[in-house]
Amino acid sequence: MPGPSDFDFLIVGGGLAAASAVDGIREIDPTSTIALISDESEPPYQRPPLSKEFLQYADVPRSLLYVKPEGWFAQQDRVELFTRQKALHLNATTMTVTTARGGEFRGSRILLATGGRARRLQVPGRDLEGVFTLRTVEDSEAIRAAGLSGARCVLVGAGFVGMELAASLASHDVESTVIEGQSRVWAAILTSELSSWMRAHYESKGVSFRLGESVGRFMGSERVEAVSVGGNVLECDFAVVGVGMEPCDGIAEDAGLAVADGIRVDAFGETSHPHIYAAGDVARFPDPVFGGHARVEHWEHAREHGRLVGRNMAGAGEPYERLSYSFSRVFDLSLDAVGRPAMSDETTTWGEPGEGPCAAFGFREGRLCGIVLLNAPLELESARTSVRGRIPRELFDVAGGRDEVSLRNLAELAAEYRDRNPATGDENE
Secondary structure (H helix, E strand, O other), X not given: OOOOEEEEEEEEOOOHHHHHHHHHHHHHOOOOOEEEEOOOOOOOEOOHHHXXXXXXXXXXXXXXXXXXXXXXXXXXXXXXXXXXXXXXXXXXXXXXXXXXXXXXXXXXXXXXXXXXXXXXXXXXXOOOEOEEEOOOHHHHHHHHHHHHHOOEEEEEXXXXXXXXXXXXXXXXXXXXXXXXXXXXXXXXXXXXXXXXXXXXXXXXOOOEEEEOOOEEEEEOOOEOOEEEEOOEEEEOOEEEEOOOEEEOOHHHHHOOOOEOOOEEOOOXXXXXXXXXXXXXXXXXXXXXXXXOEEOOOOHHHHHHHHHHHHHHHOOOOOOOOOOOEEEEEEOOEEXXXXXXXXXXXXXXXXXXXXXXXXXXXXXXXXXXXXXXXEOOHHHHHHHHHHHHHOOEHHHHOOOOOOOOOXXXXXXXXXXXXXXXXXXXXXXXX
């Protein structure tokens, strides 16, 4: 019986973090052998368009989603991509990975970039036809087909998936109702003031909300026909559940690696086992700004963390120091969130939402913890500098005012403050 296929670097996962790790490895080591094993049928692809552009236009080919140009992996020297190979078992002692199709792969260094799976609602009717989640390109195509043939949709969750889908489905003239257990929309990133404005903006576009409520059951014989919510029945042609994701950390836990809602790694991306690393959505890493550990589910983090961990696998020895960041583009709005605005206990806003550039600031225990930019993309780098500086509230008013959305002065103050007070991180988990 043949033995395992041997590689210098073995990457488990087929998403953006995995593809970025290849780039990182090659920046340090141009000649090593690299293997990617993925359970998907496609090469690594971008996920943000799945809820936006890819869903809005029926004729978008899958190849436009690819992280690398079509055929790129086949053209690379000493890089192999193995699709439809679901990793089942990791042996941390022999450094081997076994797949569902019987493949066995061994690496001198192993990266787990296994991402996550869409969280399912544990309610009756969840398996009815027409009840979707969104994680893969196949999911997006199925939702798009339902949107082209149906007129009414129930979206569960008012986070990234629910809010982006509501905007995209409007382009297909689908009337959406968003159900959210919390009292406001996009609670994870928006301040209370911006959340209220965002809800009103969506309602002006025809989207309805049921906030502070939860799904009782999905109703129908074989296909979903309605959703029970708070004693009421909402008729629909299809439904999408977007209530977050669960990290695919089971393979690591079974191998004896440290996990805690994700795979625990150090600042260099290495797990509790030498020579085994984790990156992207599945990794819980030391937060360089706020202290404690964090797990981030967003495109930029997957790209930057994957690349840096790839470099570290090849010997770079560089700590991860990126500030948490997420973005969205919905209707006519650009949204950029820096830091942890949701942890704020005090907020203030410069500018007026919907009337030009706007910035909302969140403070925690008297220090800046996050900034949300609405239609102000040119202020992003200043926002990063400002949040990283963690400036105290009393210095904030020196930098500008409510009607002037320019963060340059704030960023300069933040940089000066951080230089004088380098230990500004919190100790939150």
